[in-house]
Each structure stands twice: as structure tokens, then as C-alpha cells.
Amino acid sequence: MRETIRTKINAALERCYAAATLNSGQFPVFVVEEPANAEHGDFATNVAMVLTKAERKAPRIVAEALVAELQAEGGFARIDIAGPGFINFVLKNEAWQQTLLSIDRAGAEYGKSDIGAGQKVQVEFVSANPTGPLHIGHGRGAALGDTICRLLAATGWDVTREFYYNDAGQQIANLALSVQARCLGIEPDDPRWPTDGYQGEYIKDVASAYLAGATIDADDRHVTAAGDSHDLDAIRRFAVAYLRREQDQDLTAFDVHFDVYSLESSLYADGRVEDVVRRLVENGHTYEEGGALWLRTTDFGDDKDRVMRKADGGYTYFVPDVAYHLHKWERGYTRVINEQGADHHSTITRVRAGLQALNAGVPQGWPEYVLHQMVTVMRGGEEVKISKRAGSYVTLRDLIDEVGRDATRFFFVMRRPDSQLVFDIDLAKQQSSDNPVYYVQYAHARIHGIFAAAAERGVITDFSTVDLGLLGTTEELAVIKGLASFPELVLGSAQAFEPHRITFYLTELASLLHGFYTRHRVISDDQALTTARLFLLKCVAMTIRNALTLLGISAPEKM
Numbered sequence: 001m002r003e004t005i006r007t008k009i010n011a012a013l014e015r016c017y018a019a020a021t022l023n024s025g026q027f028p029v030f031v032v033e034e035p036a037n038a039e040h041g042d043f044a045t046n047v048a049m050v051l052t053k054a055e056r057k058a059p060r061i062v063a064e065a066l067v068a069e070l071q072a073e074g075g076f077a078r079i080d081i082a083g084p085g086f087i088n089f090v091l092k093n094e095a096w097q098q099t100l101l102s103i104d105r106a107g108a109e110y111g112k113s114d115i116g117a118g119q120k121v122q123v124e125f126v127s128a129n130p131t132g133p134l135h136i137g138h139g140r141g142a143a144l145g146d147t148i149c150r151l152l153a154a155t156g157w158d159v160t161r162e163f164y165y166n167d168a169g170q171q172i173a174n175l176a177l178s179v180q181a182r183c184l185g186i187e188p189d190d191p192r193w194p195t196d197g198y199q200g201e202y203i204k205d206v207a208s209a210y211l212a213g214a215t216i217d218a219d220d221r222h223v224t225a226a227g228d229s230h231d232l233d234a235i236r237r238f239a240v241a242y243l244r245r246e247q248d249q250d251l252t253a254f255d256v257h258f259d260v261y262s263l264e265s266s267l268y269a270d271g272r273v274e275d276v277v278r279r280l281v282e283n284g285h286t287y288e289e290g291g292a293l294w295l296r297t298t299d300f301g302d303d304k305d306r307v308m309r310k311a312d313g314g315y316t317y318f319v320p321d322v323a324y325h326l327h328k329w330e331r332g333y334t335r336v337i338n339e340q341g342a343d344h345h346s347t348i349t350r351v352r353a354g355l356q357a358l359n360a361g362v363p364q365g366w367p368e369y370v371l372h373q374m375v376t377v378m379r380g381g382e383e384v385k386i387s388k389r390a391g392s393y394v395t396l397r398d399l400i401d402e403v404g405r406d407a408t409r410f411f412f413v414m415r416r417p418d419s420q421l422v423f424d425i426d427l428a429k430q431q432s433s434d435n436p437v438y439y440v441q442y443a444h445a446r447i448h449g450i451f452a453a454a455a456e457r458g459v460i461t462d463f464s465t466v467d468l469g470l471l472g473t474t475e476e477l478a479v480i481k482g483l484a485s486f487p488e489l490v491l492g493s494a495q496a497f498e499p500h501r502i503t504f505y506l507t508e509l510a511s512l513l514h515g516f517y518t519r520h521r522v523i524s525d526d527q528a529l530t531t532a533r534l535f536l537l538k539c540v541a542m543t544i545r546n547a548l549t550l551l552g553i554s555a556p557e558k559m
Contacts, residue, residue, distance in 0.1 A: 001484050002032045005043055012069035021065040024054035041088035048085040059085025097468035099484045103539045111490045111546050116157030123149050125339035127164040130243040131175045134250050136375045137341050139396035143412035145339035146256045150550045151494035162260040167240050176236035182207035183229040200391040206242050216241040250397050255552050264320050272323040285357040300353035322354035329362050336367035370497045372417040379425040403428040406553045410437035414503040436507050441556055443510035447541040448557040454523050463535050470532040475516040482509050483543050506547050513540055
């Protein structure tokens with residue numbers, strides 16, 4: 001609807017210039033938005049104030065010229081000039097009612113657009129260390145990342161989902177030592193337990209599988225346990241494969257899938273880390289001090305220079321990150337989005353600085369980042385801090401098993417990514433209007449229930465001659481306006497990386513539906529009115545289903 005008004009404004013500008021009531025000949029960037037006060041109209045624009053300098057006229061005079069031309073356009077019940085020169089529009093009911101036809105024609109495609117024009121974008125998310133089960137922070141990242149991918153795809157982008165495994169470094173060494181200790185019968189309370197070892201019960205599961213000679217399938221590779229408790233390298237390979245498979249199973253249960261898996265270890269094996277270091281040295285952005293190799297990240301906006309290679313010869317963690325992102329660029333991803341926990345905030349500047357120092361043509365501000373805040377899990381008014389399996393944290397599987405995939409995904413994305421999230425298990429399990437995901441899904445199921453009731457009563461739903469002019473009550477028009485805003489909402493959510501807007505929209509649309517249903521009978525002796533209202537409900541159900549699909553959540557027809 002906004003784009004329709006924008007098109008009419010530009011057409012009015014053309015006529016003004018042709019009639020010489022305006023003279024600048026400019027078609028500026030202007031805003032069409034919903035007024036803060038609904039009494040001011042359906043939409044408002046600042047085009048007159050944007051043009052006032054070029055026209056050398058007061059904005060109200062510019063607005064008067066435009067309104068004179070816009071009055072001839074169809075679809076407007078009223079056009080007013082307000083304040084210093086805002087133009088307010090009130091649409092005719094017919095203009096709103098006709099949007100239902102386009103919704104029905106679009107069907108499952110309603111809400112989608114081609115703004116991305118098929119351009120490639122890579123989204124990296126989750127990227128958990130394969131050292132244990134996925135925790136709730138990974139779960140929030142999985143829900144946010146996957147929904148962002150769905151939103152980008154819905155707006156025309158060619159999306160590649162990628163998972164980066166940090167399968168090298170000290171944490172993996174600690175994992176191998178922990179599994180080896182379990183293989184040797186050493187318990188976490190034993191003085192021989194490795195420093196910084198992982199103590200969860202899942203380590204015992206990995207050790208048992210290793211000793212039993214199990215075979216793990218991961219990324220089309222088969223890793224068979226050697227069963228030798230003293231072969232630390234074999235234990236490491238098996239433990240990583242075992243936990244990668246477990247994480248994959250958790251993500252599958254969460255309906256999250258990836259197109260590409262990248263391994264940190266491969267960056268070393270392929271010589272990419274060494275190559276990046278060599279290029280940085282050759283470009284003159286490094287220096288040695290205290291036996292370590294430093295990168296002058298301060299040349300690129302960092303608050304201090306960073307160590308690349310420690311005195312013991314090992315690389316700091318951001319060096320392979322730079323190599324990994326250079327590889328993304330070389331694969332042709334001119335747009336890359338990383339969804340990560342807020343604890344990764346400090347790495348953004350370092351990675352970007354390293355990429356700039358490589359002088360590889362990577363633009364400043366690349367890649368883009370979405371950072372999510374921590375999650376607190378509550379049950380019975382008290383915080384839940386540990387898992388029976390993981391020990392020190394709540395796992396994603398814990399939540400899926402207890403409240404279901406749909407509720408888990410909805411709750412994880414219903415707040416801005418940069419805000420802390422309280423996950424109330426008791427609320428997520430409620431079958432009441434207090435539970436937002438239940439409230440929305442029930443709205444969808446209620447519509448299907450109404451159609452089932454109509455069929456039982458022999459109501460013929462022939463929508464080919466539906467009279468949309470019968471949908472004129474305040475509640476009906478409110479629902480229609482809510483439906484009409486969906487495509488723009490999807491686009492805005494995709495551009496801002498804010499999936500929570502979809503959850504807010506769904507709860508508001510469900511509220512509008514329930515408000516309409518409590519005030520108006522859908523099935524009545526008036527066949528024409530019944531048909532019109534059923535058609536409206538068909539469009540509501542379709543939109544709810546499309547929105548839930550963007551969240552990776554089911555739209556049940558019965559509850």
C-alpha cells in the first residue's frame with residue numbers, strides 16, 4: 001500500500017511539473033509512513049517539506065500543488081495538509097478490501113519480494129565448538145540465524161547457510177584429555193583429572209563409545225574409534241566427530257540445516273593461516289615485540305594492537321578467523337552476515353582490521369554482524385542453571401524435549417537480538433492466551449475449525465464472486481489493514497535482522513482476529529456476508545501460516 005501511494009505521489013509530481021505548478025523537476029527521496037496518531041489518517045508523507053528548498057516555496061504551498069493533483073487519483077477518501085506541510089491520506093474502504101484479492105492470489109508467496117534480486121549472501125551462525133552439547137545460547141543463535149536466512153530468502157536473496165567448527169586449539173585439546181581421562185577410569189573429582197577438563201556426563205558417553213569401537217558418520221566421513229586409551233590423537237578425532245554428530249542431531253530436531261560446514265583445522269591443513277600471516281607481514285602491518293608477532297590493528301580502528309603469533313609459536317584465535325573470512329570473500333560472497341553471541345563483540349574489530357590489512361579488496365565494515373545477548377531459563381520462578389547431561393549449563397535439547405520445537409523457536413526470537421532474553425519454561429508450556437506461540441497457533445486452528453463448521457452446515461464457499469464491499473465494520477477493516485502490512489513488515493525485518501518483528505506482528509494479527517470473531521458471527525443465514533467473512537478468514541490463515549513458516553514454526557489446523 002505504501003508503494004502504491006509512493007507511485008501516485010511521483011505521478012502527481014510529474015503532472016505538477018508539466019503544469020508548471022512546481023518547477024524543480026526533482027523526484028526526491030521521501031517517506032510514506034503511518035502517522036503516530038491514527039486519527040490523522042492511514043498514511044502520511046513528508047514529500048512537500050523535502051521539496052521546499054528546491055522549489056523555493058513554503059512546504060504548504062508545495063503540498064497544495066501536490067494535493068490538487070492527488071485528488072484526481074482513485075482510492076483516497078480524504079487527503080489533508082497538516083502542520084508545516086505533511087500530507088495525510090485516508091484510503092477508501094474499497095482500496096483496503098481489494099488487497100484481499102492480491103493476498104489470495106499470492107497464496108504461500110504472500111509477503112515475499114525480490115528486493116535481493118538473487119544476489120548471493122552467506123550467513124554464518126551457531127558455529128559452536130565441538131566440545132559438548134549445544135547450550136541455550138547456541139539455541140538462540142540457531143533460531144535467530146535460521147530465521148534471518150528465511151527472511152533474506154523471502155526477500156529475494158540467494159542464501160547460503162554456513163557452520164564454522166572451531167575444531168582446533170586448546171579447547172579441543174582439553175576435550176581430548178577429558179575423554180582420555182574417562183577412558184582410563186579417572187573421575188572429575190580425581191586429582192589426576194586434567195586442568196580445565198570438561199566434566200559433563202556426556203564425556204563419559206563419548207569415552208564409552210570410543211572404548212566400544214563405535215563408528216561415527218560426520219560430513220560423509222567415517223571415524224571409527226581405535227579403542228586405545230593412550231592414543232590421544234585418535235581420541236581427539238573421535239570425540240570431535242562424536243560431538244559434531246550430536247550437535248547436528250540437535251539442530252535437525254530444531255529444524256535448522258546448513259549448506260556448508262567449514263573446519264578451522266582445514267585452514268591450517270590448507271596453509272591458509274600461514275598464507276594470511278605471510279601477506280600481513282609483507283604488507284608491513286606487523287611487528288615483533290617480546291618474542292611475539294603483532295598486527296597493527298590500531299591502524300584500522302582498534303583500541304590497541306593485537307598479538308597474532310605468541311612467543312611459543314601458537315597463533316591467537318583471531319588469526320584463523322581472518323583466514324576464514326578471507327576464504328569467504330574469495331568464494332564470491334560480497335555480502336556476509338555473522339550471527340554470534342555478544343561475547344564475540346571484541347573480535348569484530350580485529351577480524352575487520354585483519355581483512356583491511358590484507359589489502360585484498362574487502363570493503364570496510366565487511367562482514368556484517370548480528371550479536372545476541374544471553375538467555376536466562378526460568379522454571380517455577382527460579383533460574384535453571386544446569387543440565388543433567390552437560391552439568392554446567394542448560395542444553396538446547398533440554399528445552400526442545402520439555403516445551404517442544406515450536407515454543408522454543410518462538411521464544412528465542414521474540415525479543416530483539418541485542419536484548420537479554422528470559423525463557424520462562426512454565427509459560428512456554430501453557431495452553432492459554434498468555435503463551436504467545438499457543439495464542440497465534442490457536443488463531444490459525446480456530447479458522448480451520450470455522451471452515452470445518454461451515455462445511456458441516458453445507459455452506460458453499462465459492463469465492464469467485466465474493467463481495468468484499470460487505471467487509472466494512474471497524475473490526476473487519478482492522479484485520480484487513482493488518483494483513484496488508486505484512487509484506488513491508490517482512491522486508492523491514494529482513495533488512496534490520498530483527499525476527500522479533502514477525503512475532504509481534506503475529507500476536508497483533510491474532511488479537512485482531514479474536515477481536516473480530518468475538519463481535520461478529522462468521523456463519524449466518526446471509527450467504528453473501530458469510531462468503532465474504534470466510535474469504536477474509538482464508539486470507540488471515542494464509543498470512544499466519546506464511547509468517548510462522550518464516551519463523552520455522554508449524555501452523556496446526558487442530559489443537
